[in-house]
Amino acid sequence: MNIEQNQPLSIIFSPEHSQSDKTYAFINGIEVLSMPSDLYYSHDDDDLGARVVGQKSRFFIDNSTALEIMQRLNFKWDPIPYLGMFGKWATVPDEKIKDFTWKTSVDVGFGYLLRLHFCERGLQMAETRNSVFSVSINDMIAETNVDIGKKRSVVSGIHLHRDYMVMVKGNKEDGRRDLSISLQLKDELVSELFRGLEILKLSNHDNSLASPNPSPPRRSSKSATLLNLLSFFGHGNAIATGAVIIISLVNIITYKLRKIWEDNCTDSGCKPSGLTEKLCRPFSLTEIQSATENFNDALVIGRGGFGKVYRGFISKEQKIVAIKRLKSNSRQGAREFWTEVETLSKLQHTNIISLIGYCNECQEMILLYEYVPNGTLADNLFGLGGESDYHSSLSWEQRLRICTGVGRGLDYLHTGTDLGIIHRDIKASNILLDENLESKISDFGLAKARKRNRVQSYVSTNVKGTFGYFDPDYFRTRRLTRKSDTYAFGVVLLEVLCGRPALDRRVKEDEQGLTIWAQDCISKGVIDQLVAPSLRPKYHQRA
CATH class of the missing domain: 1.10.510.10 (Transferase(Phosphotransferase) domain 1)
Structure with missing residues (x-):
């Protein structure tokens, strides 16, 4: 649309319920937008506003608050035509997931609105059975035991969503930090109940959405020393200066590579402490596959958020064991795995389960326990x-x-x-x-x-x-x-x-x-x- 100089700008929003259930927007008398008034439904009248995580208060969005869409996540492969007009939706594989955790990087010093959208099929199922879920954000419990089926009777034909608000605090020097969202369901799968997830950034007290400018990094003492040496040798011969530069670069690269190796030690199959290895022997993946008939489901004796537990037979030791295999999308990871290995290997008591061994090979994390036949x-x-x-x-x-x-x-x-x-x-x-x-x-x-x-x-x-x-x-x-x-x-x-x-x-x-x-x-x-x-x-x- 072209607006001539000095021409007055007129923007009008007009609900026309007599013709259709839509709201029309006009700029200088020209229709530019029509939006369904039933685009979203929040909650009952006594449940308006977004729940503030970590507090008992609620947050209400008024016309003084600006919002910026930061991330959108689609739990299903099919498109989501009604969830907003702008931006793209990232899609996660349509897997059978009950416990789901997602992380994204956001700016510190801002509030963020997290909006969970429910799919039509999930709402229909919620009418006939308990569709109970819990939400935690940044390791803080946002809401537990939410029975969305109770809302179904008042939202027929309207797309239901649920809002949560969280403040992401931190130092200006940090710039950004992770925001994590965890969903836990008892009976349904994530893809059955939820349609998508939106993260929207809220304007701060300065009415700004601009990301903070991180302070420039301080020059380390090592860097200053290196520069002083180069300055000193710069006045001498070029060969000495070049030698110092090469030696310094080699030392820096070696130091960095060692740090990377140490940080990734547990993920690359490194061994625990020597004492732990004496008390709890490592098994090869080949031994585990042989003991479980290549992870035969017929030998599964238990399962949970971590993965499956198999009844296995170690032929070399003629012993029946319980083998817990950590699944790739489990909320538990390398830290919990090595914590259990280091802790249990040092404990010996009748009422504490005995850890026999572990396997950390080919990105597999597996624990072997004494076999306990009567379950939990x-x-x-x-x-x-x-x-x-x-x-x-x-x-x-x-x-x-x-x-x-x-x-x-x-x-x-x-x-x-x-x-x-x-x-x-x-x-x-x-x-x-x-x-x-x-x-x-x-x-x-x-x-x-x-x-x-x-x-x-x-x-x-x-x-x-x-x-x-x-x-x-x-x-x-x-x-x-x-x-x-x-x-x-x-x-x-x-x-x-x-x-x-x-x-x-x-x-x-x-x-x-x-x-x-x-x-x-x-x-x-x-x-x-x-x-x-x-x-x-x-x-x-x-x-």
């Missing part, structure tokens, strides 16, 4: 799939013995070694039962070691673990202590007593959290309702 405590309490009609056969005496074993194992971790290990992920699915129903604590990928003789009683770290088992103090302060494990163990004791998981999405929303429900029963004086139905006859006989 969660399997024995709630069934292999957490079936609603499952009735555990564990007697009261067996449950007591299992819990006593877990307590002994935890005491050994906290006080039995100089390391002072905090497990950080105690839960029913990480407690294994052998042929005698002896309990064994497993999965040390998130474990933290703290010297027992240190004055400081806590470790400052990002919150990691499992929803339902989080210690509230650790979640609030990010200060990890042994009490965090003790709290999670208390939740496990409640699971054993009540016969229901820490988070039970099959019951009413206000009763889904086991600890909250238990506190409510105690406050109402109906403690007998806490006891699992299969234990109540024995409980009444003892009363």
Whole structure:
């Protein structure tokens, strides 16, 4: 459109519901744009505004806030014609993913709006079953146990989305930092429920979207020394100057290559410490393939966010073992892998799972444990799939013995070694039962070691673990202590007593959290309702 000099500029937005459900935009009387008014739907009237991650407040976008689309991610291969008009969508492979994490680099000092879009098929499925998901952003919990099916009745024909707002803080010198978004679903796949993800940058207090200018890097003392040497020799003969330059360059290149090698050590198959290797031997990938019949699915005895667990036979040692193979798209990685190898290889206790060996070859990360035939405590309490009609056969005496074993194992971790290990992920699915129903604590990928003789009683770290088992103090302060494990163990004791998981999405929303429900029963004086139905006859006989 050409606008002549001194010609007044007139921009008008006009909703014309009588003709169609659209809003029209006119510039100087010429129609330039028409947009459907039902382009997006947010939430109910009492749920407007984006949730601010890490706070209890909400953020409202008004006409003083400018937005810039930074990233768009499509969870499906088909195009998304209704999600905005400008920009392109990146696409992730349409894989069967329940737990999804995505990272992107953004400018520090700005707020960012994260918008999750739901697909039509996912909303239709949500009407007939619980479509529950959780969202965490930058290791902070944004929202948990969201049942999107409850919104379906009010959004028919409208594209539903959900908004979250997060502030990305940092030093000006940093310039940019990573922003991570994690989605966790119980039953559905990411590609079934979600259509796409948008990240929009919000203008700052100066009404600006401009990226901060990072401060120029300071010249290191090594660089200054090198320049002084070159300046000194520059007045001498050219041969001496050239020799100094060559020697300096060789030293710099050698130093850089060594740093790169050290940083990538765990990713390239390097070995752990000598002591660890003596206690826990490395296996070749060929041995693992032979033990699992080339990872035959018929030998799978368990699976989780990390990958599959196989029942394997090591012919050389004539021993049955459990082999855990880390999948490539797992949220766990090299750090958790080597943490478990280094930690478990130094532990020896009846109630701690024994690590036999590991394999770190051809980008495979595999752990070999002693074989425990009776599965996890969660399997024995709630069934292999957490079936609603499952009735555990564990007697009261067996449950007591299992819990006593877990307590002994935890005491050994906290006080039995100089390391002072905090497990950080105690839960029913990480407690294994052998042929005698002896309990064994497993999965040390998130474990933290703290010297027992240190004055400081806590470790400052990002919150990691499992929803339902989080210690509230650790979640609030990010200060990890042994009490965090003790709290999670208390939740496990409640699971054993009540016969229901820490988070039970099959019951009413206000009763889904086991600890909250238990506190409510105690406050109402109906403690007998806490006891699992299969234990109540024995409980009444003892009363």
